[in-house]
Amino acid sequence: MTEADLKADLQHYLRKARAALLWKVEGLSEYDVRRPLTSTGTNLLGLVKHLTTVELLYLGIVYDRPFDEFLPWFREDAEPNSDMWATADESREFILGLYRRAADHADATIEAVPLDAVCHIPWWGENGSEANLHQVLTHLIAECHRHAGHADIVRELIDDSIGEGPNDxxxxxxxxxxxxxxxxxxxxxxxxxxxxxxx
Structure with missing residues (x-):
């Protein structure tokens, strides 16, 4: 398998998680996409916002490929968990559009960076840790599917919708x-x- 084939395979699973997550917010009211449905506040739009952050961290910042939009929840003095929920002023269209732009930015990083390119991830352990793009993508796919699974449960609690898409x-x-x-x-x-x- 060539590097291009391996990248395409990894991107397939990443894109599958992205698509499932975006489908989970379709057809719901502003209240339903935002309301907390667990004791820790898990909500659909917050999951999208969080995964926007995750993609920009792992396929932007750690590879010195910063995103060109300012995100207030990236500030050091940001409120804890501010990437896990959308304020009333952050529209659904803004969060979903931002997620799509972050995914495009992440995909551009995948295309530009070799799978063996090493990065430093400071939040992995006390002294940080090094990983290559293949490891980063594997981690990111696992995290995205984990949160898509959270979205599965939250959406089912709202209106009994299940599956990865409307024709699953x-x-x-x-x-x-x-x-x-x-x-x-x-x-x-x-x-x-x-x-x-x-x-």
């Missing part, structure tokens, strides 16, 4: 009755395994 043919059923029965089956198995009375 790996979903066992689109019938709400089937899912209700399946849910009951799992609840009964869990209760039985714990010695609780089956309802």
């Amino acid at each position: 043919d790996r979903i066992p059923s689109t019938d709400a009755g089937w899912w209700k029965s399946y849910h009951s089956q799992l609840e009964e198995a869990a209760r039985s395994a714990d010695g609780l009375a089956v309802r």
